[in-house]
Amino acid sequence: MGLLKRLRLTPELKAELERLRDDVHADPNKLPILFWLRAYTILALERDTVAVRWAKLAGFVSRTAREFGINGLDHAPGRALLTAYQIFQAVPLDGGAAVADAAQLRTLDLGRDYQIELRPAYQKDLARAHDWVVATWTELSETKDGGTLAGVLARWAPVGQSGLLPALIEAQELEGWLSRETLVAIAQSLQVPLSQIYGVTDFYAHLYTQPVGKTFIRVCDDVPCYLAGSSDLLHRLKNMLWVRDGETTEDGAYTLEHVPCLGHCADAPVAMFGRMLHTQLTPEKIAALLNSKP
Numbered sequence: 001m002g003l004l005k006r007l008r009l010t011p012e013l014k015a016e017l018e019r020l021r022d023d024v025h026a027d028p029n030k031l032p033i034l035f036w037l038r039a040y041t042i043l044a045l046e047r048d049t050v051a052v053r054w055a056k057l058a059g060f061v062s063r064t065a066r067e068f069g070i071n072g073l074d075h076a077p078g079r080a081l082l083t084a085y086q087i088f089q090a091v092p093l094d095g096g097a098a099v100a101d102a103a104q105l106r107t108l109d110l111g112r113d114y115q116i117e118l119r120p121a122y123q124k125d126l127a128r129a130h131d132w133v134v135a136t137w138t139e140l141s142e143t144k145d146g147g148t149l150a151g152v153l154a155r156w157a158p159v160g161q162s163g164l165l166p167a168l169i170e171a172q173e174l175e176g177w178l179s180r181e182t183l184v185a186i187a188q189s190l191q192v193p194l195s196q197i198y199g200v201t202d203f204y205a206h207l208y209t210q211p212v213g214k215t216f217i218r219v220c221d222d223v224p225c226y227l228a229g230s231s232d233l234l235h236r237l238k239n240m241l242w243v244r245d246g247e248t249t250e251d252g253a254y255t256l257e258h259v260p261c262l263g264h265c266a267d268a269p270v271a272m273f274g275r276m277l278h279t280q281l282t283p284e285k286i287a288a289l290l291n292s293k294p
């Protein structure tokens with residue numbers, strides 16, 4: 001909270017962002033809206049421009065969302081970000097007038113013809129908005145504990161099937177993986193067939209139905225990281241941990257896996273140890289990191 005309070009955002013922008021945060025607090029199903037905002041600020045900062053083509057943003061979201069248990073093919077949260085909060089405007093690629101009106105924004109064919117950008121009064125806030133998103137994302141993930149499976153079920157049972165994905169994610173956070181007993185409890189509470197739940201766990205690579213290590217080591221192997229040497233990192237890790245990609249060490253300490261873009265391509269190659277992101281890695285740095293862990 002400290003950082004959130006200290007960020008000097010334009011007051012009107014701050015009010016809209018806080019409204020978004022309150023909405024996500026009240027309804028975790030709205031977390032994907034925050035994810036789209038996060039994706040926008042990453043892309044805009046990386047390209048050093050506030051204007052991001054909608055198609056590029058949607059592509060980035062679809063490549064990175066699964067890592068967070070979010071359906072990246074659903075553009076509705078992105079549109080909600082544009083229409084429910086007065087933060088962005090859409091600018092036609094042919095140079096026409098910008099559109100900020102929510103009713104008009106709803107009707108635009110964004111993917112083909114538009115880029116989006118922060119409204120002019122907020123464009124100087126881009127870097128601070130990014131810091132806000134990162135801090136808010138962390139705050140929400142830290143406070144999003146159901147405490148117990150019963151707490152998770154109590155929260156999501158009333159919404160039934162549409163609460164399935166967040167219920168699975170939160171249940172997994174309790175134990176680190178989803179046992180059959182947990183899945184059966186979710187199926188009964190949310191009244192969703194167990195076969196459908198297994199369909200969801202099979203689809204999302206980061207929902208685990210087998211025990212996993214206490215800490216995940218996730219190495220990005222998307223193109224920029226691959227070109228910067230991510231395969232050498234994976235090779236070193238496999239040799240040090242005695243596991244193959246996707247496996248867990250014998251002592252249950254680590255699970256190693258490769259993942260798509262983590263959104264920090266400018267600092268490739270990139271890997272995550274648990275929730276900590278490490279950039280500009282080399283095999284030596286990653287070995288030192290592993291050796292420094294208790």
Ligand code: FES
Pocket residue numbers: 220221222223224225226260261262263264265266268269270
């Ligand atoms: S390719 Fe984007 S972080 Fe690795």
